Amino acid sequence: MAVAYATVTWDQLHRDARLLAEQLIPLGPFRGIVAVTRGGLIPAAIIGREIDCRLIESISVVTYDEEQIGKPKVIKPPTAAGDGEGFLIIDDLVDSGVTAREVRALLPKAYFACLYAKPSGRPLTDRFVVEVPQDTWILFPWDTAPLFVPPLARKGAESAQ
Numbered sequence: 001m002a003v004a005y006a007t008v009t010w011d012q013l014h015r016d017a018r019l020l021a022e023q024l025i026p027l028g029p030f031r032g033i034v035a036v037t038r039g040g041l042i043p044a045a046i047i048g049r050e051i052d053c054r055l056i057e058s059i060s061v062v063t064y065d066e067e068q069i070g071k072p073k074v075i076k077p078p079t080a081a082g083d084g085e086g087f088l089i090i091d092d093l094v095d096s097g098v099t100a101r102e103v104r105a106l107l108p109k110a111y112f113a114c115l116y117a118k119p120s121g122r123p124l125t126d127r128f129v130v131e132v133p134q135d136t137w138i139l140f141p142w143d144t145a146p147l148f149v150p151p152l153a154r155k156g157a158e159s160a161q
């Protein structure tokens with residue numbers, strides 16, 4: 001399957017998180033936020049600021065390790081959130097939906113919102129900002145760095161040497 005890349009800048013991520021916050025305000029107030037680490041941490045901080053929510057819990061789900069491919073493992077439960085009643089779950093992305101399914105099973109009464117959703121994971125969300133094709137790999141700002149790229153003309157000359 002061909003893979004396309006979509007770069008998300010800090011500015012864009014901030015804008016998308018604020019857009020989501022705006023949509024969440026009428027659904028609140030929320031007792032707290034559960035950030036799905038690690039990708040949900042920065043969106044949760046931005047959204048917590050916008051919706052005026054200071055109680056931030058986290059959950060950490062590992063979906064891949066060398067011995068048990070695909071078996072999700074909760075390595076940090078969201079204890080402060082109980083069954084999720086009154087809580088908002090925030091993640092950056094739902095892709096296959098494996099992480100979201102695990103998180104929702106632990107917090108059945110919480111509201112699940114994320115910035116970006118691929119078709120396979122989309123049904124597991126209550127709200128998202130942007131739908132992204134399944135074969136698109138999102139490059140988040142914390143995963144990337146600006147690099148020098150040679151001018152096109154010089155690139156041709158270099159490959160001819």
Ligand SMILES: O=P(O)(O)OC[C@H]1O[C@H](OP(=O)(O)OP(=O)(O)O)[C@H](O)[C@@H]1O
Pocket residue numbers: 036037038039040061063091092093094095096097098099100121
């Ligand atoms: O729908 P899924 O296929 O489960 O994928 C979505 C999950 O993948 C990413 O986290 P990742 O597992 O890469 O961990 P990280 O955020 O700690 O890098 C993302 O932050 C979601 O939590």
